[in-house]
Amino acid sequence: MGNGESTVYMRPSQIRYTHDSIQANFRNGTPMEETFRQLVFQKIQVDSLPMIEVTQHNGYWYVVRGNRRLFLLKKLERLGRVTTVQMVNKPFDSDVFNRQNTTRNMGLSIRIRGDPDLEQKLNQIWNEYQNSWSCIVS
Template identity: 30%
Template sequence: MYLRPNKIRFCQDSISSVFDKNSEHAYERIGETLDDLLRGDCDILDIPPITVVDVDGDWYTTDNRRLWVFQKLEDLGHCKKIPVIEDDYIPPWKFTTVNDGLTTYVRGNPGGDLWKSLDDDSDGSCSDDSSCVSSDDTSYDYESSDELTSEDEY
């Protein structure tokens, strides 16, 4: 299954600015991974798919750092969809969101420079220090369905 990143919600109210030691991008700042994608040094398919769970009609993930990267990529116009794996459970203790997963707060400097120079954060609600990303789709004008098939282009 494929979904638009901005249709997936964060389950946590904050995320670390670096990938953990068990990931393929261990200890790399999330903004540096975003820069790598923007420069073409890696591809969306090089990053493991995120797992999503349908909670009352909304898609949530525990893979919040990867979601942050993919949402920024979509916001910058470089991604329309990502492959996801559907699951059926997120442990209740993982749900720390205070706003239904619409935004998350990045603890620390996310790193990277290219994405910051391209980021059009015109409403001023998020500075480079807070680096929040919104799942609110009100600023998007997509006529296609939220769930995309493998025939749709990235």
């Protein structure tokens, strides 16, 4: 890490989005739904994802890079699967922030483009996971 960057551990719920919407697929084409499935079923670990980059602005933490990852991590936190996540704390850069910041609600929520049923699909994956454990326990 350089240029004033540091590593911080934060709850995903402490971070606000900078985008007003995100595409349902990552840049490499992987659907967010598939990454969520791999995380829930522990095929991959949270720390295998690239670290989210955050910055502080007007007393709030915002994601600088990683809005899609943040969306999934917030969902995992609500489900009790994630508490804190290692992130890169970047010094505030108004040019970068203003370029990234398209949110209309101070980053409190985000809209999914390309898959209006994504939230429902993520809930279904979580239910599949819970049912797989109940079959083992029964």
